[in-house]
Amino acid sequence: MTTILRSVCLATVVSIFAASACSSSSSSPSGANGDAGAGEAGAVRTATTGTVERGEYLVDHVLVCGVCHTPNGADGKPDLTKYLAGSRSYDFTDKDGTIVTVNAENLTSHNPEGLATWTDEQIRTALTAGIDDEHIALYPIMPYPEYSLLTRADVDSIIQYLRTIPPNDNVVPSDYPYFDQNPPAPPVDGSKIPHTTLPTTDPGYAAAERGRYLATAACLNCHTEQLSADVPDLAKAFAGGKKYTFVRGAPVNTSANITPDATGLATWSIDDIVAALKTNTEKGTGRAFCNTHPGGPELYGKMADSDMRDIATYIHTLPPVANGPFKCLP
Numbered sequence: 001m002t003t004i005l006r007s008v009c010l011a012t013v014v015s016i017f018a019a020s021a022c023s024s025s026s027s028s029p030s031g032a033n034g035d036a037g038a039g040e041a042g043a044v045r046t047a048t049t050g051t052v053e054r055g056e057y058l059v060d061h062v063l064v065c066g067v068c069h070t071p072n073g074a075d076g077k078p079d080l081t082k083y084l085a086g087s088r089s090y091d092f093t094d095k096d097g098t099i100v101t102v103n104a105e106n107l108t109s110h111n112p113e114g115l116a117t118w119t120d121e122q123i124r125t126a127l128t129a130g131i132d133d134e135h136i137a138l139y140p141i142m143p144y145p146e147y148s149l150l151t152r153a154d155v156d157s158i159i160q161y162l163r164t165i166p167p168n169d170n171v172v173p174s175d176y177p178y179f180d181q182n183p184p185a186p187p188v189d190g191s192k193i194p195h196t197t198l199p200t201t202d203p204g205y206a207a208a209e210r211g212r213y214l215a216t217a218a219c220l221n222c223h224t225e226q227l228s229a230d231v232p233d234l235a236k237a238f239a240g241g242k243k244y245t246f247v248r249g250a251p252v253n254t255s256a257n258i259t260p261d262a263t264g265l266a267t268w269s270i271d272d273i274v275a276a277l278k279t280n281t282e283k284g285t286g287r288a289f290c291n292t293h294p295g296g297p298e299l300y301g302k303m304a305d306s307d308m309r310d311i312a313t314y315i316h317t318l319p320p321v322a323n324g325p326f327k328c329l330p
Contacts, residue, residue: 047120047159049152055161058154059084061303062218063147064294068104071170084108084162085170090141091247095229101176102139110167123159130184139175140185140230143221148187150217185230192234193220196317204313211314214307218300219315222292223255225323239264239321244292253290254326261320273312277301290328 059065066078071087073079086106094100108114115123122133130137130144138144147155193216196208215238224232225241240257257264265273272283280295281288294300300308 044119044121047124047156050154050157050160052157052160052164054154055157055159057304058158059161061299062214062307063158064218064299065107067294067299068142069107082168082170084165085110085114085168086172087170089173091245092141098177100139100178102141103172103175104142106168106170106172107162108165108168108170109163110169113169113171114165114167115162116167120156120159123162124155127155127158129187130181136180137182137184139181145185145188145230145232146217146221149190149193149213188216188220188232189234190216192237194234194237194319196314197319198317204317207310208314208317210307211310211312215311215314218311219258223258236321236323238315238318239323240326241323251329253292253328256326256328257321257324258315259318259321259323260316261322263322263324264320265315266320268316270309270312270316273315274305274308277303277308277311 066084068088068090069084069086070078070080071082071085084107086104088104090102090104091099092102106114109116111117118133126132126138126144128144128148128150130140130142132138150158193212195212196205198205198208220232220237222242222244223238223240224234225236225239227233238258239261240255242255243252244255245252260266260268268276268283275281276283276289277295277300278297279301280293289295
């Protein structure tokens with residue numbers, strides 16, 4: 001059975017991590033949702049909250065899973081005949097200098113290439129704790145440390161939606177030269193993710209806090225430097241500076257500071273941030289963002305206007321952090 005979800009979210013990712021055989025991952029850990037790893041005998045269905053429609057929305061326009069799990073055709077556009085069927089590959093250099101190639105997995109309902117035989121709890125455990133159906137630890141190019149903070153209903157919605165994806169027999173190559181990361185990356189400590197600076201009495205407070213939840217899943221991994229491999233420096237949450245590359249030999253990308261500091265988005269309004277998500281272009285210059293940023297009309301651009309505005313309200317009212325400024329490319 002192939003393994004799941006070694007994806008990147010949004011440009012999410014990277015300079016990661018030593019790998020070896022996964023003897024220490026021989027049993028599934030309990031995830032943030034409290035029951036990860038349970039019910040592995042038989043095709044038990046435990047994703048009973050949420051909705052398929054919510055799952056589709058999260059997969060396509062918040063977590064943007066297709067950026068990694070749908071390969072591009074010869075024209076550079078997503079090959080929708082292989083929607084979520086995997087095979088996009090990414091390179092990174094682990095801490096001993098080895099270049100590791102990780103391949104995004106087949107998430108369709110195919111047996112054996114996809115998720116047909118996975119239980120709901122196996123998908124939940126992979127998504128939120130980084131352990132697949134064979135108890136192999138996943139590379140956090142798939143940002144499960146951040147996804148550990150998703151609500152039960154949202155995880156259930158994602159599972160329900162993935163069950164509806166038609167089977168595709170696309171075969172994904174094995175990761176090389178290692179087949180897993182051992183142990184899985186630790187979950188993100190949600191208590192250390194900054195809250196909005198708005199007072200609780202402010203009319204925009206609730207929107208900003210809703211935006212905090214969405215931005216944690218969609219933006220934190222890429223826009224936060226790491227203290228060490230797999231461990232984000234939450235004192236610099238959203239302050240950019242993370243370096244990553246997805247193609248061997250390509251220039252290294254650096255993520256932008258999106259806090260409201262002079263080295264980040266201090267001069268940007270909420271409307272400016274919303275416009276950038278919709279168009280994938282920079283305020284003032286009109287320059288397109290790095291091609292690893294999943295903005296634009298087909299990805300973040302189809303996020304609900306209310307969600308985009310909630311994210312923008314949160315970003316606009318983050319504690320400012322001086323870091324950078326950074327350019328996407330050298």
